[in-house]
Amino acid sequence: MSTALVWFRRDLRLADNAALRAAVDRHDHVVPVFVHAPDEEGDWAPGGASRWWWHHALAALDESLAAAGAPVVLRRGGSLVELRKLAKTVKADAVYWNRLYDPLLVERDTKIKAALREDGVEAESFAGHLLFEPHQLKTGGGGPYRVFTPFWRNVDQRLREEREGGRAPLPTVRAITPSPLAPKGDTLTSLGLLPKLDWAKRFPEHWTPGEVGAQGRLDAFCRTAITDYRKGRDFPAIDATSGLSPHLHRGEISPLTVVARVERLIEEDRSAGVRANAEWFLREVGWREFAHHLLFHFPQTPTEPLYEKFAKFPWRRKRDYAADLEAWQRGRTGVPIVDAGMRQLWETGWMHNRVRMIVASFLTKNLLIPWQEGAAWFWDTLVDADLANNTLGWQWVAGCGADASPYFRIFNAATQSAKFDAEGAYIRTFVPELAKLDDDSIHAPWEAKPAALKAADVALGRSYVEPIADLKTSRERALAAYGETKD
DNA sequence: TGAAATGTTGGGGCG
């Protein structure tokens, strides 16, 4: 009789799970295990909002695994120590897991694989967190891609080829034979993932962590929102995005499953409208892929700009920007679209992508605060915080990363607001003190006529703050700063 | 997956 451990990490699913599949197919007994070892991720241990999600996602995973026959054994401590202990307890012959690509985890997993093999335990890792392994995709010159469009052309092409070759998501594991030796694990509560203050109490109105929730999101998105994706995704008051990012981060659904489902949709409904929208959505899955490949090839980028010339960029100093940073974090900048975004983040653990770009441009360019500060705040407050995506996104906005927004591309937050939230519906939702302002005044209340402010019960400096930066002069300051960096 | 400045064009008002 043989036994395998399946070490769950960011692959909290029973569908299209290569490691779990292999364990069930090759061994008599299977013991699922999850080790909570935040120290092993260094500065990038899950933040507050993310831990809330982890708690509920692990509860959901346990429920699904138990229904299939073998509940998950939860442990906290060092991954290798706990895996070794458990392997001994259940007399495991093998440990299987699905690979991750964050620099510290690659290093850790390599050591663990070697150590387990020294113990005489079979250790094997599988692919599944990405569409392709990072080393599989190279430019004509043999190096990693730094530009999205050629990267995506390659990915898109290979997806087609492999699909014709029969590549498809693996079937869901429905029955797992448990080990009679499987111990009881730690309790979920003892992992201490939930926030002490009940800051996340409204998150459940917005999210259903776990594989069932992920599949539900994908289904709902494919039934309705995707038909308006390409245009609708830019408007924060419209519910046109998939909402899959926090699920994808933890592997509650695999990217291949998402791609296969959307490709099926394109085939079933051959109308040009569906195709254009669906293909645009697939590009966004491509950006996720791009971000992960970049992080693998450039492991220093979570803290360092990809392009070295930005190392000496003249950011303001912490003691000078500390108050502005806090105003930004709390949604009290006096720029309505920025404050709406930052408050949506705080209240729901998520922010619409268009608004992420606006608040990030405001922080890095109008306030000249280092992008790493923004990345750190997002890390702690986003339920979809993901090292690869977060790093790419911030370096993109700051102008120092791969395929970045050029340094002179500075969003005018008020113009963006008027363009993408014309009726102010998004602002009114998250900045209620401005709700009564008319559509013309709500994007830049500092320019509104006194009568308009009065009619809406808005008193600048009292009921709503004056803007902490002048959009015109701060833009000029940023242009001058970036000019210094140029070559 | 910008914004602002600058350049060009063409219709209409007007003397």
Next chain:
DNA sequence: ACGCCCCAACATTTC
């Protein structure tokens, strides 16, 4: 009828 100016609307350039 004609030239002149204004200025929106659009296009191009620059940051």
